[in-house]
Amino acid sequence: MSFAHLLSILLLASSTLAKTVTYDFSVTWTKGNPDGQYERKVIGINGQWPIPQIDVDLGDRLVINFHNGLPDQDSSLHFHGLFQNGTTFMDGPAMVSQCPVPPGMNITYDFIVDQPGTYWYHSHVKGQYPDGIRGAFIVHDPQGPYKNSYDAEIILTLSDWYHEQMPVLAKRFISYLNPTGAEPVPQSALMNDSQNITLAVKPGKTYMVRMVNMAAFAAQYVWFEEHTMKVIEIDGIYTEPMDADMLYLTAAQRVSVLITTKNDTSKNYAFMGSMDQDLFDKVPDGLNPNVTGWLSYNSNAPLPAALPVPEFKPLDDMLLIPYSRIPLLPPADLTVTLNVTMSNLGDGANYAFFNGLTYVRPQVPTLFTALSVGDAATNPLVYGRDTVPHILPHMQIIDIVVNNQDPGKHPFHLHGHVFQTIFRSSDDAGNFEGHLESEYPKVPMIRDTILAPPGGHVVLRFRADNPGVWLFHCHLEWHLLSGLVTTFIEAPMELQRNTTIPENHRALCVKRGILMEGNAVGRKGKDVLDLRGENRSPDPLPEGFTARGIVALAGSTVTAILGMGAVVWYGGAQVPGEI
Numbered sequence: 001m002s003f004a005h006l007l008s009i010l011l012l013a014s015s016t017l018a019k020t021v022t023y024d025f026s027v028t029w030t031k032g033n034p035d036g037q038y039e040r041k042v043i044g045i046n047g048q049w050p051i052p053q054i055d056v057d058l059g060d061r062l063v064i065n066f067h068n069g070l071p072d073q074d075s076s077l078h079f080h081g082l083f084q085n086g087t088t089f090m091d092g093p094a095m096v097s098q099c100p101v102p103p104g105m106n107i108t109y110d111f112i113v114d115q116p117g118t119y120w121y122h123s124h125v126k127g128q129y130p131d132g133i134r135g136a137f138i139v140h141d142p143q144g145p146y147k148n149s150y151d152a153e154i155i156l157t158l159s160d161w162y163h164e165q166m167p168v169l170a171k172r173f174i175s176y177l178n179p180t181g182a183e184p185v186p187q188s189a190l191m192n193d194s195q196n197i198t199l200a201v202k203p204g205k206t207y208m209v210r211m212v213n214m215a216a217f218a219a220q221y222v223w224f225e226e227h228t229m230k231v232i233e234i235d236g237i238y239t240e241p242m243d244a245d246m247l248y249l250t251a252a253q254r255v256s257v258l259i260t261t262k263n264d265t266s267k268n269y270a271f272m273g274s275m276d277q278d279l280f281d282k283v284p285d286g287l288n289p290n291v292t293g294w295l296s297y298n299s300n301a302p303l304p305a306a307l308p309v310p311e312f313k314p315l316d317d318m319l320l321i322p323y324s325r326i327p328l329l330p331p332a333d334l335t336v337t338l339n340v341t342m343s344n345l346g347d348g349a350n351y352a353f354f355n356g357l358t359y360v361r362p363q364v365p366t367l368f369t370a371l372s373v374g375d376a377a378t379n380p381l382v383y384g385r386d387t388v389p390h391i392l393p394h395m396q397i398i399d400i401v402v403n404n405q406d407p408g409k410h411p412f413h414l415h416g417h418v419f420q421t422i423f424r425s426s427d428d429a430g431n432f433e434g435h436l437e438s439e440y441p442k443v444p445m446i447r448d449t450i451l452a453p454p455g456g457h458v459v460l461r462f463r464a465d466n467p468g469v470w471l472f473h474c475h476l477e478w479h480l481l482s483g484l485v486t487t488f489i490e491a492p493m494e495l496q497r498n499t500t501i502p503e504n505h506r507a508l509c510v511k512r513g514i515l516m517e518g519n520a521v522g523r524k525g526k527d528v529l530d531l532r533g534e535n536r537s538p539d540p541l542p543e544g545f546t547a548r549g550i551v552a553l554a555g556s557t558v559t560a561i562l563g564m565g566a567v568v569w570y571g572g573a574q575v576p577g578e579i
């Protein structure tokens, strides 16, 4: 088929089927008590919490009229996993591709959805989403390869839950009083923002269960007692079917499975989620990491207690093969190596680093810089040291090598793309030292969020075919706050050629007095490489100080460090955590 022919078919298909789906979302405080232990303020939409699920069909145009009705916090929306091809300004992270939405202001998100599958949406400002503004986003695909393989779809969200609000937890987390950087541990695990849910099923049917882990922090093991799951999609990518008894979903990952029900309706069956406690520095006494639900065949039969499993043996996602069978991309034109470390800065708090840099937001959103500095847009310096910028030239093949030099597990997410996961080491394998191309899988697994093994490495490959400004970051909300973020400025010259920021997006910057042109501090022309006054992370600790040393410090020394932190502070440094 010729390209023109294909195009005409696509146009015909889109003109007959595609529709515009509009949501009016007003974000406000409301109340919630999903674990039944504690009622608290939560961020809802249109007075509801849990917030609505977004449902569109492949090819639809989505319009969200978003109003920030919170009196006291900025907000924004990110649509996790959507490429925003041609609409990078709709991606959502504050000070990256837009200004934050101040209280009382509106923004319109308006884009075409041309990827099928299971996604989610959440705020991308100041670690806000765990306070409630996170929901499933489903792109139905009437022509999908498994369309005849199931009778009904079920959406099952997983998450973790804190009784305290994020601003309080964040302040305690990034503090000289928490020098080891111990992350707050959630109080509960949730399913569908609830617990003990029952799911009425009919005998002898096949259900497509779409699972989304919307957690702030906790990965979950998931299993359905006495029912096999057949994996058919991960992160919006159809896979060849693969059976699994147990799955592992990091924060931000999605998996769709087919589950065929039994013919016998005499019994009900538990399904379980269990938080991966390896992530928790210290497991609080009495923490229940588990959440249970039931496949209900018979409302008169009891709901049996879940059986303990002796060990967690989830499916290795590296084994999954994309249904499209897209072969290994050619060898990389550009390799971006990112060493992950954690350590303390001069304010005594613990931060996370890519190659020794911890992310701090710029004074001009990075996209606005890329669009306004002419040829200088290809020079990473203009974006500011602590946006951790990397320029990706148009259409090049990029390898991202993540050397996780930290003993923790980190789920990394790339905006604007999916990637081939061409290698993942075992735990504690050390840094990547290169491989022969022939050692990579011929048809690598593809997804948008990947777990980097503790002390090991992962190698990701994609083509820079989507001009835009895209973050690559750890999706543990704590590590986003502590700076484990890098900014990819992809094909800035191509971006300049054809990007117009909508007026209602610009109005947010005007309202806040945020500059919309120039380098990271707003300088242009001959001064475009002058970054004086840029936002920076706190200075390093003086020689000889270590995290352990800080833990052992007595009051007077802490005061000394605090004083030093204050000097840095008034010197213009900014705390991370704006995205």
Ligand SMILES: *[C@@H]1O[C@H](CO)[C@@H](O)[C@H](O)[C@H]1NC(C)=O
Pocket (backbone or CB within 6 Å): 034, 035, 036, 194, 195, 196
């Ligand atoms: C779910 O059931 C468990 C076990 O009975 C109970 O401890 C928990 O409070 C229940 N959760 C909710 C939200 O009712």
Ligand SMILES: *[C@@H]1O[C@H](CO)[C@@H](O)[C@H](O)[C@H]1NC(C)=O
Pocket (backbone or CB within 6 Å): 024, 025, 026, 065, 066, 067, 105, 106
């Ligand atoms: C902003 O959104 C609110 C709530 O949806 C709406 O009532 C208001 O008219 C919108 N304002 C503008 C300027 O569009």
Ligand SMILES: *[C@@H]1O[C@H](CO)[C@@H](O)[C@H](O)[C@H]1NC(C)=O
Pocket (backbone or CB within 6 Å): 053, 154, 155, 156, 157, 192, 197, 198, 199, 293
């Ligand atoms: C979870 O909530 C969605 C709606 O948001 C609903 O369609 C689904 O049936 C629920 N799943 C379960 C297992 O209750």
Ligand SMILES: *[C@@H]1O[C@H](CO)[C@@H](O)[C@H](O)[C@H]1NC(C)=O
Pocket (backbone or CB within 6 Å): 204, 261, 262, 263
């Ligand atoms: C359920 O019944 C159908 C039709 O009789 C049969 O084809 C199928 O194998 C049965 N399934 C199971 C799990 O026994």
Ligand SMILES: *[C@@H]1O[C@H](CO)[C@@H](O)[C@H](O)[C@H]1NC(C)=O
Pocket (backbone or CB within 6 Å): 274, 287, 288, 289, 290, 307, 308, 309, 310
């Ligand atoms: C949670 O589930 C796991 C796996 O079945 C089990 O080993 C553990 O004892 C459970 N924990 C609690 C507190 O029930």
Ligand SMILES: *[C@@H]1O[C@H](CO)[C@@H](O)[C@H](O)[C@H]1NC(C)=O
Pocket (backbone or CB within 6 Å): 337, 338, 339, 355, 403, 431
């Ligand atoms: C990453 O760390 C290794 C050894 O720790 C070092 O050799 C390498 O230069 C580092 N890479 C970057 C990009 O900093």
Ligand SMILES: *[C@@H]1O[C@H](CO)[C@@H](O)[C@H](O)[C@H]1NC(C)=O
Pocket (backbone or CB within 6 Å): 083, 085, 086, 416, 417, 418, 465, 466
């Ligand atoms: C973006 O669109 C261009 C032009 O249609 C296409 O070549 C490219 O593959 C797309 N990239 C992504 C990531 O969807």
Ligand SMILES: *[C@@H]1O[C@H](CO)[C@@H](O)[C@H](O)[C@H]1NC(C)=O
Pocket (backbone or CB within 6 Å): 086, 498
């Ligand atoms: C610019 O973008 C618009 C809208 O996405 C598209 O219709 C148009 O073809 C693009 N023009 C160029 C020169 O790429």
Ligand SMILES: [Cu+2]
Pocket (backbone or CB within 6 Å): 409, 410, 411, 474, 475, 476, 479, 484
């Ligand atoms: Cu992390």
